[in-house]
Amino acid sequence: MRPYIAREWRRCCADPRRFAFLFGAALVYLVLFAVLFAPNIITEVPCVIYDEDQSALSRKLAQKFEDNERFGIIAYAATQEETLALLREKEALAAIVIPKGFAKSIQTGSYTTLLCVANGANLMPIGAATGDGENIAAEFSDEIALRREELRTGRNEAALGNRVVPVRHELRVLNNPTQGYRYFYLLGLLVAALQQGIFFATGAAVCSESTSQEETRPTVRLFLAKAVFYWLLSMAAFSMLLLCIVYALDIPLKAHTGEMFLAGGAFVFATVSLGLAFASFFSDEETFARASIMYPLLGFIVSGYTYPLMAMPPALQNAARLLPQTWFANIFRELFLAGHSPQAGEGMAAMAAVGVFCLLVGCARFSAKGRGSEMGHAS
Numbered sequence: 001m002r003p004y005i006a007r008e009w010r011r012c013c014a015d016p017r018r019f020a021f022l023f024g025a026a027l028v029y030l031v032l033f034a035v036l037f038a039p040n041i042i043t044e045v046p047c048v049i050y051d052e053d054q055s056a057l058s059r060k061l062a063q064k065f066e067d068n069e070r071f072g073i074i075a076y077a078a079t080q081e082e083t084l085a086l087l088r089e090k091e092a093l094a095a096i097v098i099p100k101g102f103a104k105s106i107q108t109g110s111y112t113t114l115l116c117v118a119n120g121a122n123l124m125p126i127g128a129a130t131g132d133g134e135n136i137a138a139e140f141s142d143e144i145a146l147r148r149e150e151l152r153t154g155r156n157e158a159a160l161g162n163r164v165v166p167v168r169h170e171l172r173v174l175n176n177p178t179q180g181y182r183y184f185y186l187l188g189l190l191v192a193a194l195q196q197g198i199f200f201a202t203g204a205a206v207c208s209e210s211t212s213q214e215e216t217r218p219t220v221r222l223f224l225a226k227a228v229f230y231w232l233l234s235m236a237a238f239s240m241l242l243l244c245i246v247y248a249l250d251i252p253l254k255a256h257t258g259e260m261f262l263a264g265g266a267f268v269f270a271t272v273s274l275g276l277a278f279a280s281f282f283s284d285e286e287t288f289a290r291a292s293i294m295y296p297l298l299g300f301i302v303s304g305y306t307y308p309l310m311a312m313p314p315a316l317q318n319a320a321r322l323l324p325q326t327w328f329a330n331i332f333r334e335l336f337l338a339g340h341s342p343q344a345g346e347g348m349a350a351m352a353a354v355g356v357f358c359l360l361v362g363c364a365r366f367s368a369k370g371r372g373s374e375m376g377h378a379s
Contacts, residue, residue, distance in 0.1 A: 004225030025197030044072030202275035254339030277362035
């Protein structure tokens with residue numbers, strides 16, 4: 001086994017792209033998206049206000065939206081058409097519409113509706129802004145109720161507060177208190193980038209054998225040596241990624257380091273085995289690269305990282321559970337942000353099973369290639 005691993009090291013040094021794939025892919029993603037997500041707190045969501053009522057009460061409500069840091073009021077629209085145009089052109093992501101008769105309805109004891117129109121092109125800031133908008137509307141409604149009761153009873157507003165508004169609402173987001181992309185999104189992207197780097201490196205390692213002029217033909221021992229070598233190299237890349245996340249992105253690892261490396265080792269094993277097995281079905285690296293480049297995006301979508309797996313059709317859920325990324329991406333985020341993951345044990349067992357299965361398939365395919373090349377040389 002050792003001579004085969006040494007041989008793989010020499011071939012890897014002769015083709016430095018493999019080092020670039022493994023260590024560079026995640027690093028490029030880290031730098032690029034860390035810059036994009038640098039403003040970690042979602043503030044100044046572009047918003048337009050369309051005040052049809054133009055009353056003292058409506059202007060007071062509009063001022064509350066201006067005072068909230070979540071909203072960045074870019075304009076006061078004069079017409080509905082102007083409001084919709086700003087939304088369509090994405091100059092504003094949300095619009096607050098205060099209807100005509102807003103103050104009159106309140107003063108006569110009736111109810112009125114505050115309309116929020118959102119451009120759904122970017123759901124995370126819209127979700128955060130919508131939550132704050134609901135709080136502003138609720139607080140404004142409570143103020144109106146207190147003022148009415150004060151006028152009716154003649155009692156002080158402060159004394160009436162607990163009686164009129166006995167329940168208050170507060171939001172606390174566990175593990176992502178700023179509701180920032182850096183915590184929510186970036187960690188999963190880095191896992192996908194590392195996975196793609198492993199795919200490209202293992203693909204180059206397998207596909208190069210078909211064009212190699214060396215006398216060493218593909219065998220099971222050679223395939224296993226490749227699996228061990230690229231597992232070790234990928235774990236080095238994984239370690240580098242962890243250091244960059246902790247020290248460059250300043251995201252503390254709350255879980256025990258050993259637990260993270262145990263989960264990462266299972267993920268790297270499954271990904272290396274999957275990449276080697278998948279590459280064994282292709283005769284050249286270019287074809288393999290074109291086929292494999294579709295997997296990271298597909299895997300990211302169906303992994304349940306950004307969209308709940310339980311909301312997907314049962315057939316898609318079952319297919320997704322065969323992918324290492326499905327198990328590891330959420331475990332990775334939970335270990336970083338929460339310090340534990342309820343799925344860690346099940347996920348590591350599933351990734352180990354996927355790795356073993358892919359390793360068996362890859363061994364069979366790789367040795368079949370060796371027998372085919374041997375017969376070709378004999379003829």
